[in-house]
Amino acid sequence: MSRMAGPDRTPASLTGRGSAVVSVARADSLIDWLQASGRGDQDAFASLYDAVSSRVHGLVLRVVRNPAQADEVTQEVFLDIWRQSARFDPQRGSALSWMLTIAHRRAVDRVRSAQATTERDSAWVAKNQDTPHDSTAERAERSLDAQRVRNALDALTDTQRGAVELAYFGGYTHTEVAGLLDIPLGTAKTRIRDGLIRLRDSLGGAR
Amino acid sequence: MSADIHSLSGAYAVDAVDGDERVLFEEHLALCPECRVEVASLREAASALADLTRAETGPDVRRAVLDKIGTVRPLPPLVQRPAYDTATEHRGIPTEEVGTVVRMPRRHVLTWAGAAAAAAVVGGVTWQQFRPQEEAQLTAAEKVIRASDAHRFQQSVDGHTMTIVRSPAMRRAVLIAEGMPAAPKGKDYQAWFDLPGRGMVSAGVVRPDASDNVMVILEGDAAAATGAGLTVEPTGGSPAPTSDPIMLIPFT
Numbered sequence: 001m002s003r004m005a006g007p008d009r010t011p012a013s014l015t016g017r018g019s020a021v022v023s024v025a026r027a028d029s030l031i032d033w034l035q036a037s038g039r040g041d042q043d044a045f046a047s048l049y050d051a052v053s054s055r056v057h058g059l060v061l062r063v064v065r066n067p068a069q070a071d072e073v074t075q076e077v078f079l080d081i082w083r084q085s086a087r088f089d090p091q092r093g094s095a096l097s098w099m100l101t102i103a104h105r106r107a108v109d110r111v112r113s114a115q116a117t118t119e120r121d122s123a124w125v126a127k128n129q130d131t132p133h134d135s136t137a138e139r140a141e142r143s144l145d146a147q148r149v150r151n152a153l154d155a156l157t158d159t160q161r162g163a164v165e166l167a168y169f170g171g172y173t174h175t176e177v178a179g180l181l182d183i184p185l186g187t188a189k190t191r192i193r194d195g196l197i198r199l200r201d202s203l204g205g206a207r
Numbered sequence: 208m209s210a211d212i213h214s215l216s217g218a219y220a221v222d223a224v225d226g227d228e229r230v231l232f233e234e235h236l237a238l239c240p241e242c243r244v245e246v247a248s249l250r251e252a253a254s255a256l257a258d259l260t261r262a263e264t265g266p267d268v269r270r271a272v273l274d275k276i277g278t279v280r281p282l283p284p285l286v287q288r289p290a291y292d293t294a295t296e297h298r299g300i301p302t303e304e305v306g307t308v309v310r311m312p313r314r315h316v317l318t319w320a321g322a323a324a325a326a327a328v329v330g331g332v333t334w335q336q337f338r339p340q341e342e343a344q345l346t347a348a349e350k351v352i353r354a355s356d357a358h359r360f361q362q363s364v365d366g367h368t369m370t371i372v373r374s375p376a377m378r379r380a381v382l383i384a385e386g387m388p389a390a391p392k393g394k395d396y397q398a399w400f401d402l403p404g405r406g407m408v409s410a411g412v413v414r415p416d417a418s419d420n421v422m423v424i425l426e427g428d429a430a431a432a433t434g435a436g437l438t439v440e441p442t443g444g445s446p447a448p449t450s451d452p453i454m455l456i457p458f459t
Binding site for chain 2: 037038039045046049053054055058059061062071074075078079083084088092093096097100103104110131142145146149169171172173174175177186188192193195199203
């Protein structure tokens, strides 16, 4: 489904959403924007949003599934990032990982609180999986990024990959993962850890 | 701590833990630099998975976010505080091997959701970065938690774990909570010690930080107390409880 180029797209690309900026939106820029945000710089935050929102929102949507709820969670995540921006410490990890950790936790919290009262909304609304509205260069870079991660995932055993995906994308606890896979309680925990370690080492080698 | 808790690092890194496990593991994290490094590296790796699921937000979301930030003040950075400051903004709580863990049945009458119904639960970022925990920088609360005779008592309130760590030798107790929304407008949370012959005596007003976390030393003689409670009181607290406790934990 094609998406309307909303009124914000034009000013956004003028202020730096274009492929050139995204392709140089490397760790240093993210840190600079985050730190400027901590001082109240809303333009820096807009740049930050444009650089990371597709990752944040894509992850949230994958975990939460319901597009309307995912939109809400994504908003909450960015408000949190804004509020907490001065507390990011580059000594302790990358800016992207910090932001995605916030996003993942919020998404997981949402599905767990939702499942306490109601069945998880199983409707996967395909139309919301919009074709990203971006340039060829950006698409190419995205596909390279994704390919690198897929290659790294190939290093995991099938059982490790299954456990990691249920935990990360499914938002299940290791206990629930054990139940879903019908394996002993401690085993899911081990598979998740071993799988992440292998993913980490494999990504490290691919950089 | 045991190898068993260490093996939770992966599940913790991807939020695949329940509330109790999270509290336990974060206490362990504060003491275990190896686990801190491992968790950070596993989170880095997990974050790469987001490259597989990218999806643009609609223009409405972007506009809403950029509109709203204009009305929200960014929090100040976390700074090392002097040792006498017992308030906390992070939940990395060091502890030695704790003694008996007593799990209490739910006895509260009001849930947090009820007690704080008027408060908009914006929710806090629960992910925190751990600061170096050096002996010299231990806060008073941390000293209680690390005391060799520290015992922990826990109760679930509205799905969140509240923990009291008490050291009879230090005559102090620390209240730890996460995901605790701010009290409704015009109200405060107030802690109480149950003292034999005196009943409920105020142990101080308790205010969650901006991330909805609490780690605070309770005022008064924790060694003499036979239990602790938490109520919602008018701002500034009351001389005696005026509402049903949302938490009531006997020290037995």
